[in-house]
Amino acid sequence: MHHTWMRYFSPAPVHHRLGLACLGVGLQHGELPTVGPRTLDHHVAVVVSAGGGWFRGPDGHHHTVTAPALLWLTPGVPHHYGPDPSWDECFVDFTGPATATYTELGYIEPDRPVVPLSDATGARATVGRIARAARRGNPLLEVETGAAVHELLVALRRARADLAPDGDPVLHALARDAFQPLSVAEHAARHGMTPAELRAAVRRGAGRSPKDYLLGIRLGRAKELLAATELPVAAVARRVGYDDPAYFSRLFTRRVGMAPVRFREQQGRTLPGGWSDRIPDPDDPPMIEPPHAT
Incomplete structure (x- = not known):
C-alpha cells in the first residue's frame, strides 16, 4: 500500500534564465515501487524522511539508504533504487545553468548519490512550499517554485550529517x-x-x-x-x-x-564625526521589529 501526490511543470525559456527552474514536485510514502533502472536529463533531489531502502548507481554498488537521507539523481547517470520495505519521501525535479555552480560549490554532489542527513525537517518544509505553490492557476508558479529550489539546496546543504549547520x-x-x-x-x-x-x-x-x-x-x-x-x-x-x-x-x-x-x-552613510563607535557587530545583528499597530 502506498500513497503518491505529484505535479510536473514546463517552465518557459525565460524562467530557465533565472538560474534554476522547477520541473516537478512530489510526496510519497508506503511500499513504493522500485524506480529504474533509468537515466534522466535533469537533476532530482529525493529526500527520504522515514524508513529505509537501497540505491544502485552505474557502478552497480549497493548503497543502503537509512532515513533521514538525500538521494542525488543527476543528468546522464543511470540509477536504480527503492524502499525496503517502505519509506516516506519527497522529491523535486529541477534544471538550469545554476546547477553547474551549485555543483562546483559542493551543494550538489554527483559523486555521492546517497547523503546522510542530520534532519530532513527543513528540506521537507521547503518542498511543502513548492507543493503549495504548485496549485493550478498560480500566476507566480514558475518564479515561486524556481526560487524555492535555491532555498532547497541551501536547506539540504545545512542538513548534511557530516557538516555542522553553519560550517565546521x-x-x-x-x-x-x-x-x-x-x-x-x-x-x-x-x-x-x-x-x-x-x-x-x-x-x-x-x-x-x-x-x-x-x-x-x-x-x-x-x-x-x-x-x-x-x-x-x-x-x-x-x-x-x-x-x-x-x-x-x-x-x-x-x-x-x-x-x-x-x-x-x-x-557612504556617514554623519558628521563619523559612526566609528556605532557600527553594528556582524555577529550580533539588530532585530528588525514589525511596526506596532496604531
Whole structure:
C-alpha cells in the first residue's frame, strides 16, 4: 500500500534564465515501487524522511539508504533504487545553468548519490512550499517554485550529517582570525593541519579555497567600514588585515569592480564625526521589529 501526490511543470525559456527552474514536485510514502533502472536529463533531489531502502548507481554498488537521507539523481547517470520495505519521501525535479555552480560549490554532489542527513525537517518544509505553490492557476508558479529550489539546496546543504549547520570549527576559526595578516600556511599551522588539509576542509565546508573564503570576509568588512565610517582607506585596509593600502586598493578594485573611494561615494552613510563607535557587530545583528499597530 502506498500513497503518491505529484505535479510536473514546463517552465518557459525565460524562467530557465533565472538560474534554476522547477520541473516537478512530489510526496510519497508506503511500499513504493522500485524506480529504474533509468537515466534522466535533469537533476532530482529525493529526500527520504522515514524508513529505509537501497540505491544502485552505474557502478552497480549497493548503497543502503537509512532515513533521514538525500538521494542525488543527476543528468546522464543511470540509477536504480527503492524502499525496503517502505519509506516516506519527497522529491523535486529541477534544471538550469545554476546547477553547474551549485555543483562546483559542493551543494550538489554527483559523486555521492546517497547523503546522510542530520534532519530532513527543513528540506521537507521547503518542498511543502513548492507543493503549495504548485496549485493550478498560480500566476507566480514558475518564479515561486524556481526560487524555492535555491532555498532547497541551501536547506539540504545545512542538513548534511557530516557538516555542522553553519560550517565546521575550522571555518569558524578562520572567520574569527580573518583580519589578522596570516598566510594560509600560518592559518593551517594554528589548527595543526597542513595547507593541503586546510584547503580540503574549507573546500568541503564552504565550497571555495581558504584564500577566497578569507578574502570574502575581509572585503565584506571593508565595505561596511567604507560605507559607515570616515576612516581613511589606509586605516580600513589595516583593520581588515592589509598593511599595504595600495595592495588593498588593487585587490578591492579587482574583486568589487570599483576602487574603495568610489564605493564610499556610492554607499557612504556617514554623519558628521563619523559612526566609528556605532557600527553594528556582524555577529550580533539588530532585530528588525514589525511596526506596532496604531
